[in-house]
Amino acid sequence: MQHNVLILDFGSQYTQLIARRVRELNIFCEIFPYNNFPQDLSSFKAVILSGSPFSTRADDAPHPDLSQIRGKMPLLAVCYGAQYLAHFDGGEVGASSTREYGRANLSFIKDGEPFFANVPANSQVWMSHSDTIKKLPTGGIRLASTHDVENAAYKIEGETTYAIQFHPEVYHSTDGKQMLENFLVNIAEVPQNFTPNAFVEEIVSELQQKIGDDKVVLGLSGGVDSTVAAVLLNKAIGKNLYCIFVNNGLLRKNEFESVLHQYKDMGLNVKGVDASDRFLSQLAGIDDPETKRKTIGRVFIEVFDDEAHLLTDVKFLAQGTIYPDVIESVSVKGPSATIKSHHNVGGLPDFMKLQVVEPLRMLFKDEVRRVGATLGIDPELLGRHPFPGPGLSIRILGDITKEKVRILQDVDAIFIDGLKSWGLYDKVWQAGAILLPVNSVGVMGDERTYEKVVALRAVESTDGMTADWVHLPYDFLMKISNEIINKVKGVNRVVYDISSKPPATIEWE
Numbered sequence: 001m002q003h004n005v006l007i008l009d010f011g012s013q014y015t016q017l018i019a020r021r022v023r024e025l026n027i028f029c030e031i032f033p034y035n036n037f038p039q040d041l042s043s044f045k046a047v048i049l050s051g052s053p054f055s056t057r058a059d060d061a062p063h064p065d066l067s068q069i070r071g072k073m074p075l076l077a078v079c080y081g082a083q084y085l086a087h088f089d090g091g092e093v094g095a096s097s098t099r100e101y102g103r104a105n106l107s108f109i110k111d112g113e114p115f116f117a118n119v120p121a122n123s124q125v126w127m128s129h130s131d132t133i134k135k136l137p138t139g140g141i142r143l144a145s146t147h148d149v150e151n152a153a154y155k156i157e158g159e160t161t162y163a164i165q166f167h168p169e170v171y172h173s174t175d176g177k178q179m180l181e182n183f184l185v186n187i188a189e190v191p192q193n194f195t196p197n198a199f200v201e202e203i204v205s206e207l208q209q210k211i212g213d214d215k216v217v218l219g220l221s222g223g224v225d226s227t228v229a230a231v232l233l234n235k236a237i238g239k240n241l242y243c244i245f246v247n248n249g250l251l252r253k254n255e256f257e258s259v260l261h262q263y264k265d266m267g268l269n270v271k272g273v274d275a276s277d278r279f280l281s282q283l284a285g286i287d288d289p290e291t292k293r294k295t296i297g298r299v300f301i302e303v304f305d306d307e308a309h310l311l312t313d314v315k316f317l318a319q320g321t322i323y324p325d326v327i328e329s330v331s332v333k334g335p336s337a338t339i340k341s342h343h344n345v346g347g348l349p350d351f352m353k354l355q356v357v358e359p360l361r362m363l364f365k366d367e368v369r370r371v372g373a374t375l376g377i378d379p380e381l382l383g384r385h386p387f388p389g390p391g392l393s394i395r396i397l398g399d400i401t402k403e404k405v406r407i408l409q410d411v412d413a414i415f416i417d418g419l420k421s422w423g424l425y426d427k428v429w430q431a432g433a434i435l436l437p438v439n440s441v442g443v444m445g446d447e448r449t450y451e452k453v454v455a456l457r458a459v460e461s462t463d464g465m466t467a468d469w470v471h472l473p474y475d476f477l478m479k480i481s482n483e484i485i486n487k488v489k490g491v492n493r494v495v496y497d498i499s500s501k502p503p504a505t506i507e508w509e
Helices: 015-024 080-087 176-187 196-211 224-240 255-265 276-283 289-308 323-329 365-374 391-395 402-421 474-487
Strands: 004-009 029-033 044-049 075-078 092-109 124-135 140-146 153-156 161-164 215-220 241-247 270-274 314-318 355-357 430-444 447-460 491-496
Touching (some): 015 323, 080 092, 080 124, 080 153, 196 355, 270 289, 430 491
Parallel strands (some): 004 044, 215 241, 241 270, 314 355
Antiparallel strands (some): 092 140
């Protein structure tokens, strides 16, 4: 893949959104920390500087060496980037006298400016900064203003350098994608050649060259990422791919059998391993969420290792790692110290001595789905909601028992099947049920009951970083609640979670 666009990350919460918007233009891009980007820039056609939580006036402000970029390559500086160019090159940046956060409108756009081609007057943009550019840098020409921000956009005379104080990458900048297209396609002349078909052709070729006739083992989870990774590898190396699908006893109802059947129908060389009793016995008595995750991770590694040792001459371990995981690992803030543990195959012991192959490591989730569609994968598999690696264990608050798993699987099946039958499933990003560690009083017939409470959760999101609860129809919730209480022994109360992320999280543990 041609690199095409280099995005320098200064720690902005929106940096991933810049990359997503660029990719939507069928342009390949990569994110690198501002203090650790490639020395050889020959393959890049343009550079974008991200925003940042820092102030350019602070002593610890990011201060990269742009000598190989500035004036030599097309450059777009966003928010902090725009202030950075001004502050360190003859301009002036100071604290804003008015609040500059949220929606604003472009009250002035310089006539005939190609950066704003096809952008209407009064276009809405999104501001998010506490400093403002009071004086443009040397050679700066003002291109746009809002009511409160005089220097909302500018360019540098004699260079292909543009700077904007707002964020074109966020949804609230209504013409942001048009501006990015104007800069990248019309001004920088970056080729739009990053398509699912082109990706498949190139990755299959790369996999064939890297792996040759060697064998690869892959742990399938039933999710989108590992499924697409498996089909890509199968296309590249065929029967030299050995897939292992482990049932940890915490999957959705009947999922192990149904997904295993689908995998085999797809022509994958897959072995199903039912280790549910092994997992549940190791989880007995554990109620701490992090300990649950670590226990599941440890047992998964043990089971996977047992199965992998039954194979001979395996050289590679395949993983369904995607680009957000890669970005997190090289973030300017460093890997998060508080991220949740997951049971994916990333923590395999050193003694396995396998080389890692990650065919999806440069793709976002939506791109993974598009590649999967190009490969002809069943839309039902591609459209599956995200499901936590530790499975239902983190949707059972408290300790895990076989009976609690049975209750939650039955509740979850009614909820998910209901979403599908009402045509709501594809309108929801993620949905599931949570078994709460409380009992409530109820009346069934003439008898008093004291049984479990379950919470239903459905959210809409694009990447899981933020999420809003879904306004499911009251008639639907009423029907599902009645069906759960009538059909699932042990439950007498159903509640609906209407918390958004943040401040809540999507999962309860």
